[in-house]
Amino acid sequence: MNAGSAALALTCTALASPAWATPVDGLGDVRPTDWTYQALANLIERYGCVAGYPDGTFKGQRAMTRFEAAALLNACLDRVTEVTDELKRLMAEFERELAILKGRVDGLEAKVGELEANQFSTTTKLRGEASFILGGSPDFKSPLRNSDGTRPVRPNETTVNYDLRLVLDTSFTGKDLLRTRLRSGNFSRLPFREGIFILDRASGSDDSVRVDRLFYGFPAGEHVRITVGGLVRNTDMLSFFPSVYRSEVLDFFSLAGASGTYNKATGAGVGFSWRQHPKPSTATFTVDASVVANNGFADASVGVLNRQSGLNALSQLGYHGSNWGLALSYRYGSQNSRLADANFNATVPAGAYSNSLAVAGTWSPMDTSWIPSISLGYGYNWTISSVGDSQSWMAGLQWNDLIWPGTTAGIAVGQPPFTGSADNGVLYELFVRIHLSDHITITPGLFYGRDVATNSGNDAWGGVLQTTFRF
Missing domain, CATH: 2.40.160.10 (Porin)
Incomplete structure (x- = not known):
């Protein structure tokens, strides 16, 4: 395995494993004054789908290969899938309460529509x-x-x-x-x-x-x-x-x-x-x-x-x-x-x-x-x-x-x-x-x-x- 392949493998591993993601503060070449700093911080802290290279740098000025882009996209999609699955579980758990709220909202919408149709005046x-x-x-x-x-x-x-x-x-x-x-x-x-x-x-x-x-x-x-x-x-x-x-x-x-x-x-x-x-x-x-x-x-x-x-x-x-x-x-x-x-x-x-x-x-x-x-x-x-x-x-x-x-x-x-x-x-x-x-x-x-x-x-x-x- 050459050096580029090893770096890509480590990067993909980090991207696929949120717990291993390097905090944005740990990336030596990313400063708080950089215009991308807040965006990177959000991606790492919320989804853990962005990580640096093994040497602790992000290399933001370096061109990304198609393999690296694919690995990054796959890691982010995995995290989105995890979030979606969690939301589905919560929706299933509170299905009865959500149904009651939906019924009340539908009832209110019907009453508002009736009032608007029969109201004496808007003023x-x-x-x-x-x-x-x-x-x-x-x-x-x-x-x-x-x-x-x-x-x-x-x-x-x-x-x-x-x-x-x-x-x-x-x-x-x-x-x-x-x-x-x-x-x-x-x-x-x-x-x-x-x-x-x-x-x-x-x-x-x-x-x-x-x-x-x-x-x-x-x-x-x-x-x-x-x-x-x-x-x-x-x-x-x-x-x-x-x-x-x-x-x-x-x-x-x-x-x-x-x-x-x-x-x-x-x-x-x-x-x-x-x-x-x-x-x-x-x-x-x-x-x-x-x-x-x-x-x-x-x-x-x-x-x-x-x-x-x-x-x-x-x-x-x-x-x-x-x-x-x-x-x-x-x-x-x-x-x-x-x-x-x-x-x-x-x-x-x-x-x-x-x-x-x-x-x-x-x-x-x-x-x-x-x-x-x-x-x-x-x-x-x-x-x-x-x-x-x-x-x-x-x-x-x-x-x-x-x-x-x-x-x-x-x-x-x-x-x-x-x-x-x-x-x-x-x-x-x-x-x-x-x-x-x-x-x-x-x-x-x-x-x-x-x-x-x-x-x-x-x-x-x-x-x-x-x-x-x-x-």
Whole structure:
């Protein structure tokens, strides 16, 4: 055997025997700076099908004979065959588990295909909420009469009403929002759709479905958001609302004690919001400003840029963290704008205007405990008209996850807008929202008002049993 044949034999032996393969670091003529170093290291360490010559060199610059190439290829194929056999053994061992996983993947693919074929929209999500409200106010004795004037209205009867909301949220970029809300309800006048006992769920559309919201919001950079709409509420355009008290019973207690400022003016509008820090978890300053014409959408002849359209200009300066917030707000209202006066539902008379100022704050414990969240608010209204100045305030405590997860309880006290000549007394509310499931809640609530203007200045009390279905 000549020297070349001996070298080839030793090389082939090394190539066929991974344990004999020389580590790449042991090859004297291969350096870590060589462009082939990593490739050789992978072939030797993973497959052991590359080795050097008996003298400890790789001779990378030397031409390879056809015999050497055949021996190298054979050694690598042997190793690939060994790996393949090992994979086959593992597949046979886990054949049952792989079959189960394959069945689940096939099932998921079928469901995804069905959803894609029957999906409502690729950009829109539908949410719904239906509430049934059993309620009454036994001591309510309104001086109002029916339209024919023959017999008095009887708002003290126990009634069953409903409120239905369907929300379509559409996003085209993932950061914008087009919101369309449809609503229907059958509440009528006193005591739950006017006066101080207005319920949060009290809508009166005579069983017809109407568009309740229609607006579009989009980011204008990292810190700014713009909202425009033909039917948008001024409180929809705030960066945050300075109250976490959420009884969903009396409407007054959902307005941070400042119903004159946060008057829920709804109509054609535009809003601007600025956040100092885009991250929600960071304490940040916020600035909001919006204009809503609450009559502009109802009568095209009125328009939206004059006093007759009921202009509501709301601005808010806020500072809040993840579990607390403070806000100072101001609202200007032209004639025909909404005004929460002593009757809690009125408009600014012709030739007049109103101003409303509010300060409110809220705090919540970081973890669920016996310590409640606290919401406080105060509002002052001055009107250039015969209505006069008025004030309002509220304080609310709320316990979350009470007794079992999802159940909420709270108590609130406050005064709706009151003046010296038409003084609404103190209003109280107590509620427990029982969480039956992720979709069903039952809320019993009690409320009491002293010297209620819409009850001829008499005291009044009432209660509701509200069942809400969310889907």
